[in-house]
Amino acid sequence: MSKPEDFKVIVIGGGPVGLTAAQILTKAAIDFAVVERRESVHPDEGAGIAIGPTTYRLLDQLNLLPQFDEIATPINTKNVMTRDGQLYNSYEFHMREYHGRPIAFAHRHDILRTLYITLPAEAQARIKTSKRVTSITTTADGVTVTCDDGSIETGSIVIGADGVHSKTHSMMAAMTGQEAPVFPSEFQGLFGNGPREKLPVETAPSDNWEAHSPGLSSQVFTGYSQEDVKQFVEEIKDLHVTSKLTIGDVFPHVNKAGLTLLQEGVVKSRSHERIVLVGDAASKITPNLGLGYNSGVLDMIVLVNHLRSTLLAKSTEERGEIREEDIANVFKAYEDDRRELTTKVTAAAQGVVRNHTWLSWFRKVFDRHLTPAMGLETWYGKSIMGPQLGKQQVLDWVEEKNLVEGKIPWTYRPSQVDLGEVDVKA
Template sequence: MATVEKPFRIVIVGAGLVGLTAAHILSKTDIDFVILERHENLTPELGSLLSLWPPTFRIFDQLDLQDKLEPVLNPIDNGVTMSADDGSIFTSWNPGELIKKNHGYGLKVTHRPLFIEALYQSLPDSAKARIKVKKHVFKVNVSDDGVVVECTDGTVERGSIVIGLDGVHSRVRQCMQAMEEGRAAPSISETPKSPYVTTYRMVFGSIPIPPTLPNNVNHECASGRVSTQLLTGNSLAWFGVYEALDKPTSERIKYTEKDKEEAIQRWGHLYTAPGMRVRDVFGLQDGNFGMINLEEGRVDKWYWNRIVLASDAIRKLEPHAGLGYNSGLADVVVLVNKLRRLLETTRSPDTKALEAVFADYQEERKKDEPIVHDMSMRRARAYAWLSPMDKIMTKYIIPYTSFGVYSTNRIYGPVVSRAPVLDWLEEKSDTKNLKIPYAHHPIVKGKKSKNALSRNHSYYNPSAYIGVVIAAALTGVGLQYYHRILTMISPKAT
């Protein structure tokens, strides 16, 4: 009797931003899936900010989501960098226009709750039915032919693989690492040490747009070990106060209402936009604000056996550069592309074949990891200065050189150009004749776009990046700031 192949089924843990987008992607395939979400409500209580970059819009285009999501998106028409201490302006320019010329799409931001609601409501009913809430995963079992995921309510989900999209404190990651090391997973009541490190924490929320400020402007104010942000959209504004901890930590911290109030009082005098201080901003909000740690880092191993991780379960980026969701979505795109190719040859791949796909996925996604992390970390430190060089970059190098344009074109640009697309879905928007062409295009009806760059294409070179920073420091600051910089670096060198 012929062996009947077992249907392939993915069990996804986590129905956040990336999980919901994964549901859209998988609904465009013939792959069966289920998504388990711990919380009862998919929409977060707090109104935080989410940034969307050009590669993400390419995926939305392929998924026919552009028109459905556009009503909740806000363009950024200008970016202003200021002193948080005295309100003086360092720089004012529009990187979005340059990015749009380079990549076909500009920068947009959105209100996280509204965006999640739009993502969910635009799912087909068949995909919505696959999302199960109040499913708190506590155990993952693997065997030669599949996985079994157990939830605290007694329910069990079986599948071929598990994808952990369950965030910074991923339970799937904890179970995976425990099995790989031959030990029991920590109890769900425990608080295991995070693989990430927290250098900054943030107080955040949303408010009506202050009447004195224009719409669609991102204000970022810098100071020593603290920075502020006030970004105005079409009809709403988002604020944040970023504060460096006394000492970096990997401990999980839950902040109280008292902690939030103390932070507001501590930094109430700082500017957050022209004519606006932190205390003014908090006078406009209704008390619905949060305080969280901003973890940074990544884990070394992204998979084991029939378990694979993505997004915040494998990396955490500080949010100043707004790359978190965009990077997590790219993980899923690459992973699903590779799984689809494997399933074209067998509908029931063995563990060895799956691990080979997972290893290939990790290797491909890790190529740009150092650059993405560097961009996120540098942007955070450019505003809440941890060193004299951070201050020099923000106050003297960037305003008096074309470093912003250089980094947009030569550092960020190549990362965008190499971003993946879903290789089986048509891209409707025209991505030809761009200043920085994309390296990857979908293969539809056996044809690939001729507008593709080599996979090895890159403008970026780490040593060149360091070199340009040094060159900019020497040429851009000029003699008028030479004495000031020497004094900051070494007070005795005067």
């Protein structure tokens, strides 16, 4: 049992979803700590991430729209080719038309950095780096998280936002006497990023190109401008990186690329006792649909909506305490709300990657001929994915100052007035 005002969340993992958790918990005035194993909160690594309309609604609530407008490039068109570059499908994204917001592409590093630097200093101080979590113990009163440097964090609940190889998930499994679960991976993904201007043939900004072929598909977003980067490098080109090399010497030769397995799957249960999973730790969606981060953002919105309303309700009771059954109810409500969409989206992404890689003759005919001939991509966005997105939650106590809507209305419009800075400790 703990008093609502003493409630503290330990977030394991300071990736995109962990830092989004930090933003939302700050907005909700719920105490938290984030423990991240890497040395930096925003390492310059990883692939680009597409931000969709449901995430834009949260960014509006967090007053982060201007900052994300600076780092994200809206994507307008998708062009689909064969392996040897023959174009066979080209269509507009209709996100603005259907949902009032675009789909826009940003670097993981820029997203992490923006989420971090826009936090108030006292919230930044709660994000602790170079701490790999090695164990979690739960009791009737709370949780203790131990890190590899011997430090410990104590709190009321743990949110596992530690990605597809989630230590939190494997420890949850161990607590229930199960094997550490592993999401299967049938595909691997090569990713990288670089300056559009360096490409030997000119490409328009704000395009999305894909090649589909037997066993192989590619995906590129051409929204990346290097002008600011170049200008900054020019300003600091004399800075040494070794005794004999400067940034100006090194930068033209920098390449960022990586190879990763593309796991797929949804965990059977997202919670156990005082531990709950979000983001890639809970559902791993192949990147073809560009929904992994957006799904993790929805996880956090729903989880904190339930958690905050429970804390507030308890804080109005005389001698109100947060009991284990209250936490179990919060986690159950969160799982119930998230089950349908994550299951559908993960399955849809599994189908899409197999269509793009023409894994059977039917999938090839479907992708190569039926999809462009019948405009199935546009139909899917409008009739299947669109209504699902339209049903998703936003923070239910914060005003959306710049709420926009497209042809598919938002069904969830909890508050037009900012109830926002209500402190559960007050």
